[in-house]
Amino acid sequence: MRLSSCSKEELAGRLKGDGLFLHTGPFLSRIRTAVPAVVDGIALLYADNRISAHEPYADFHIALNRPRSLRRWINAQVHFEFDGLLPFKPLPLAQALPMLEWGLNWCIGFHAHQYLIIHAAAVEKNGFAAILPGAPGSGKSTLTAYLVHHGWRLLSDELALISLRDGRVTPLARPISLKNRSIDVIAETLPDATLGPRCKDTAKGTVALLKAPRQSVERIAEPAWPAWVIFPTFKVGAAASLVANSKSDTLIELGRNAFNYSIHGKNGFETLAGLVDNCACYTFTYSSLPQALSVFDALQPARPQASRIPA
Amino acid sequence: MSAGGSNSRPPLLPHLAGRPETLANLSLEEWDLVVRQAMRAGIVARLCFQLDELGALGKVPERPRRHLESARTLALKHMRDVRWEVDCVCRVLAASGVPITLLKGAAYVMAELPPARGRLFSDIDFMVPREHIGEVEQILLDADWKPEVEDAYDQSYYRRWTHQIPPLKHAKRSTVLDVHHTIVPLTARSPVAAEILAAESLPLGCDGQLRILAPADMVLHSAVHLFNEGEFDRGLRDLLDLFDLLRYFTSQPGFWEKLAGRAEMLGLTGPLSLTLSYVQRLLKLPLPDPAREVALRWQPSPLAARCLDALFLRALLPDHDSCDDRLTGTARWLLYVRAHYLRMPLHLLLPHLLRKSFIRPQENDDSKKFRLVQQRVEELLRLTPPSRGNARHADSPGQPD
Numbered sequence: 237m238r239l240s241s242c243s244k245e246e247l248a249g250r251l252k253g254d255g256l257f258l259h260t261g262p263f264l265s266r267i268r269t270a271v272p273a274v275v276d277g278i279a280l281l282y283a284d285n286r287i288s289a290h291e292p293y294a295d296f297h298i299a300l301n302r303p304r305s306l307r308r309w310i311n312a313q314v315h316f317e318f319d320g321l322l323p324f325k326p327l328p329l330a331q332a333l334p335m336l337e338w339g340l341n342w343c344i345g346f347h348a349h350q351y352l353i354i355h356a357a358a359v360e361k362n363g364f365a366a367i368l369p370g371a372p373g374s375g376k377s378t379l380t381a382y383l384v385h386h387g388w389r390l391l392s393d394e395l396a397l398i399s400l401r402d403g404r405v406t407p408l409a410r411p412i413s414l415k416n417r418s419i420d421v422i423a424e425t426l427p428d429a430t431l432g433p434r435c436k437d438t439a440k441g442t443v444a445l446l447k448a449p450r451q452s453v454e455r456i457a458e459p460a461w462p463a464w465v466i467f468p469t470f471k472v473g474a475a476a477s478l479v480a481n482s483k484s485d486t487l488i489e490l491g492r493n494a495f496n497y498s499i500h501g502k503n504g505f506e507t508l509a510g511l512v513d514n515c516a517c518y519t520f521t522y523s524s525l526p527q528a529l530s531v532f533d534a535l536q537p538a539r540p541q542a543s544r545i546p547a
Numbered sequence: 548m549s550a551g552g553s554n555s556r557p558p559l560l561p562h563l564a565g566r567p568e569t570l571a572n573l574s575l576e577e578w579d580l581v582v583r584q585a586m587r588a589g590i591v592a593r594l595c596f597q598l599d600e601l602g603a604l605g606k607v608p609e610r611p612r613r614h615l616e617s618a619r620t621l622a623l624k625h626m627r628d629v630r631w632e633v634d635c636v637c638r639v640l641a642a643s644g645v646p647i648t649l650l651k652g653a654a655y656v657m658a659e660l661p662p663a664r665g666r667l668f669s670d671i672d673f674m675v676p677r678e679h680i681g682e683v684e685q686i687l688l689d690a691d692w693k694p695e696v697e698d699a700y701d702q703s704y705y706r707r708w709t710h711q712i713p714p715l716k717h718a719k720r721s722t723v724l725d726v727h728h729t730i731v732p733l734t735a736r737s738p739v740a741a742e743i744l745a746a747e748s749l750p751l752g753c754d755g756q757l758r759i760l761a762p763a764d765m766v767l768h769s770a771v772h773l774f775n776e777g778e779f780d781r782g783l784r785d786l787l788d789l790f791d792l793l794r795y796f797t798s799q800p801g802f803w804e805k806l807a808g809r810a811e812m813l814g815l816t817g818p819l820s821l822t823l824s825y826v827q828r829l830l831k832l833p834l835p836d837p838a839r840e841v842a843l844r845w846q847p848s849p850l851a852a853r854c855l856d857a858l859f860l861r862a863l864l865p866d867h868d869s870c871d872d873r874l875t876g877t878a879r880w881l882l883y884v885r886a887h888y889l890r891m892p893l894h895l896l897l898p899h900l901l902r903k904s905f906i907r908p909q910e911n912d913d914s915k916k917f918r919l920v921q922q923r924v925e926e927l928l929r930l931t932p933p934s935r936g937n938a939r940h941a942d943s944p945g946q947p948d
Contacts, residue, residue, distance in 0.1 A: 264610070292575035293610050297583065319583050320868055349617035499624040 240283040248275045250289075255297075257288040261397070261408035261456055263344065266294035267336075271314060273433070274300050277333035281411045281432055281445055284453040296343040300332055318343065331435050334443045337413060344395055344408075345495045351397040351406065352507050353495040358391035358405050359383050364463035364537045365405045367396050367515070369493040372440065375470030375522070378418040381446050382525040383532060385426050390452035391460060395495075400503055403510050404459035409452040411445040419444045425525060463537040465490065465517045476527040478518045486517040514538070566831075567597035571606040578611040584865040588783040591615060592622035592665030622665045629656045632671055632722050637757055639690045645683055647757050648674040648748050650727065650768060654759040657751055661791040670714060670723035677728035677741060684712050684726065691718045708734050708891065730768045731775070734891040737814035739771075744813075762796045763809040770818035777886025779862040779879055786863055789822050790830045793838075803837035807844065820845040821855065829863060858882050 239247070239258070250256045255266040256278070269275065299317040303326060307313040312329035315322055316339040323342060327335050345353060356369035357380040366388075370376030377393055384390040391405050393412040398405060411432070414422055419442060423431055430447035465486050466478075490508055491497045497504045516538040522528040573581060585591045595615035598604040607615065633653055640647060650672040655663040675683050688694075692715035696702060705713040711727040729741035747761040760768060769792060773785040796802050810819040823842040826832040834842065847855060861878040864870035 293579040293608070295610060295614070319586070321587075347614065347617055349620040350613050499621055501624060501627060 237287055237289070238283075239279070239285050239287045242287065244275075244279055247279055251275055251278070254290070255294075255299075257291045257294060258282060259286040259288070259456075260340070260410050261392075262406055263295045263348070263408075264288075264291060264293070265296040265298055265340065265343070266291070267298055267300075269300040269332075269336075271300050271302065271329070271332045273330070274332045274336055277336070277432055277445070280430060281447045283430075283447070284450045296340070296347070298336075298339060298343065300336055300339075302329065316342075328437075331438050331443075333432065333445065334413070334435050334438055334440075337411065337445060340410070341394055344397075348397070349496055349499055350400065352400060352497065352500055352504055354396040354398060354490060355394065355493045355495060356396040356490075357393050358396040358460075358462075359388040359532075360391055360405070360407075360460040361388050361533075363460055365391060365460035366464040366466055366532065366535070367405070367462055367490075367511075368466050368468055369396075369490060370468050372415070373470075374468050375418070376468050377412050377414055378421060378470070379468050379522070379525070379528055381412050381414065381418075381422050381429070382425065383529060384412075384449050384452060385429055386529050388532065389455060389460075390448050398462070398507060398511060399459065400500065400507050403462065403507060403514070405462055406459050407452070407456050409448040409456055411447055413440075414444050414446055416441045421525075422446060461537075462511050462515050464535055465512065465515045467519045469519065469521045470523065471521050472523055474521045474523045476520070476522040476524065476531045478520050478531055481517040481519055483512050483517060486515075487512045567594065568601050568603060570594060570598055571601070571603035575608050575611070578608060580869055582611050582614050584867045584869060586614075586618075587780075587867040588865040589667055589781050590665065590784050590787065591618035592667070593784075593787065594665070595619040596622075596664040619665065622667060625666065625668045626656055626663065628722070629653055629668055629671060632720070633657055633757070636671070636673070636687075636724065639686060640683060641756065643679070643682060643686060644756065645675050645679045646745070646748075646755075648745065649751070649757065649759050650674055650730070651772065654765065655788075657757070658759050661795050662788040670725050672725040672727060674727040674729065674741065674744070676745065680712060680726065680728050684715075687715055687724065687726070692716065692724060693718055695723060708732060731771055732890050735775075736889050737817075739813050739815070747809075761809075762792075762799060762802065763806040764813070766792050766796065766806060766822070767810055767813060767815045767819060770822040771815050774818040774821045774859075775886055775889045777883040777890075779882060780866045782863045783865055786822075786825060786830065790826045790832050793822075793826060794832065797835060797838070803835070803841055807841045810841075810845075816845040820847065821859065824852075825859060825863060829860070858885075 242250075247256065251268060251274075252270045253268075255268040258265050258267055258278070260282075267278070297319040299315075301315050301317060302308045303313055303315055307326065313326040314329045314332040314335060315326050316324050316335050318339070324335075324339070354367065354369060356367050357376050358365050358367050359380060360366075368376050368380065380390065380393055390407075390409050390412070392408040393410065395408060396405055397408060414431075419431070419434060422429065429449075432445040432447070434442050434444045436442045465481075467481070467489070487508055490512065491504075494504070494508070497508065500507065516535075520528070520531070522531070570581070581594075582591060585594055591614060595604065595618060598607060598615070599619075604612065604615070629652070633649065633656075636647065649657055652663070652666050652668055653671045653673065654660070655666065694702065695714040695716045696705070702713050705711060709732045710729045711725050715724045715726065716722070717724075729739050730744065731737070731739045744760060744764050747764060748758040749761060751757045751759055759765065766789065769785065769789050773782065773789065806819065810816045820842060823834065823838060827834055827842075846852070857874070858878045858881055861872070861875045862882050864875075866879075
């Protein structure tokens with residue numbers, strides 16, 4: 237069942253009661269909360285996701301609750317609970333929705349070692365994926381938001397899940413987290429896109445979540461072959477330019493951006509080396525989003541992807 | 548069993564009682580609870596290893612199996628890191644010639660004993676002779692290990708009253724070493740003479756510098772650690788360690804007599820008697836006759852036994868809502884108090900607790916607050932949890948630069 241087919245009251249009831257079973261990519265989370273901003277946020281941002289009335293098993297049992305202390309009322313806070321544990325310090329209540337997203341990221345980063353998890357966006361076209369690792373401020377999320385509303389499919393905004401078996405990228409298609417000025421840029425450029433409320437003064441400045449496009453959410457079962465590793469850099473006034481990177485530098489940089497690279501040991505190295513071998517590697521400097529799109533649309537996969545690295 | 552009684556669903560414990568094959572037939576709903584309880588008890592990876600050994604991992608439904616395998620991947624990383632770290636310690640201390648007796652998890656890994664499977668580490672424990680501990684500390688400090696506690700009171704507390712120096716954290720790898728000179732605090736009601744342990748320790752490897760405790764002593768250390776230290780968030784895991792060790796050593800001729808003799812010599816008959824009682828009753832470990840005799844010899848009085856049961860049968864379950872009843876919190880608290888009572892006489896304990904409860908580190912000025920905010924920012928960005936005891940392991944997941 238699609239979340240949007242559920243009325244707001246029903247949704248709120250489930251979230252307050254036994255929990256909402258929400259499918260996001262390969263993961264199934266049981267979410268409970270009575271915080272209105274989170275209920276509204278889920279209704280808006282996960283409208284196209286599959287939900288279940290009940291599931292016997294959930295990967296992550298999470299809840300966002302207000303503390304049972306003075307902080308419930310004065311300078312109100314919110315806790316992220318992972319099956320009854322509190323992995324984070326509480327945040328101001330106004331940041332409850334971004335906290336859900338960060339919390340879900342944490343759940344994956346800490347428990348999904350069936351993947352090599354790279355801190356990167358990933359987008360797909362014609363079955364091939366571009367992996368976009370980027371430091372905060374590199375314009376990674378802005379670029380991703382634009383691309384996925386212009387013919388590319390969103391695989392992920394923050395966590396590129398690389399299969400250790402065949403090297404493919406597994407889609408997550410969760411909301412894109414936009415920060416600070418890029419919120420206005422996207423709101424102006426993509427007036428039809430669904431943008432959540434702005435949360436000010438978070439750890440990352442002002443944050444707003446952009447709903448994943450419906451087609452991306454619907455094609456959640458289709459992984460993609462990585463074909464490009466592109467480090468984006470936003471630079472005011474710069475013409476779009478794609479400069480080739482050495483494979484060895486790319487490997488090291490990707491390793492540094494991977495959450496669980498060292499956990500996988502030799503396996504992790506081989507997976508990453510296989511990925512870099514099969515990808516064209518670039519640094520991409522841009523200032524104009526339409527220009528960036530035309531560069532991306534002109535990308536050709538480096539080589540046929542028939543021969544893949546063995547598991 | 549009274550503990551966990553209010554919940555109609557069975558706790559996961561019975562399935563672990565040396566019969567992991569029962570896990571292969573669980574429903575998805577049962578798996579949901581098993582994985583959550585096992586996660587809390589820190590034994591998910593262990594279950595994965597056990598099922599794999601039985602060839603039954605393939606029978607586990609896909610979603611829970613992914614969790615088991617993911618936990619195993621992490622545990623294998625911890626095992627590699629422990630071997631590496633022990634190697635680093637050995638190289639640094641080689642010139643000194645000081646014998647290094649590995650304790651607990653590090654010993655299980657390096658000696659390839661059954662409790663090593665699926666174990667997660669927050670630190671590496673080893674013991675050196677007390678007369679060399681200053682020298683060892685200095686060598687480690689010179690080799691980039693830094694004291695983890697900086698507060699002068701805490702520093703001197705460790706040195707004066709406990710059986711270890713303040714934990715040392717490696718500046719680059721963030722691994723934590725607990726360097727001991729015996730296995731129970733100096734102030735404990737029954738102090739343990741380290742020389743008795745050292746005399747029977749066994750060499751690991753050829754040069755003889757790296758050592759482990761003799762089998763009986765290893766069991767006793769694990770027992771005193773579990774039953775006298777008051778922290779039961781990993782109680783089930785620790786009891787399973789004992790289960791593994793006893794099952795492994797029971798085939799050695801004369802093991803049980805030796806164990807009883809050492810327990811008496813070291814003054815650890817209490818923890819041993821509790822161990823034998825709970826591995827039998829909670830984990831259904833069948834004990835051979837000589838072990839039963841040992842268990843009977845130091846059996847507590849019926850009244851004491853009932854009190855201990857009321858506490859331990861609750862605290863040894865996974866620290867998860869589904870295992871708790873009304874009294875679980877109280878039981879855990881009483882065991883914490885009991886541990887302090889066993890650790891220190893009151894005239895030392897009370898001033899210590901008073902100080903700990905009234906004098907907290909000054910975190911009030913603005914720069915400290917700012918630092919905390921910064922830290923939170925980093926935690927969120929990097930997806931690492933706030934520093935907690937169990938997240939101390941080097942290179943814990945989620946540290947891209």
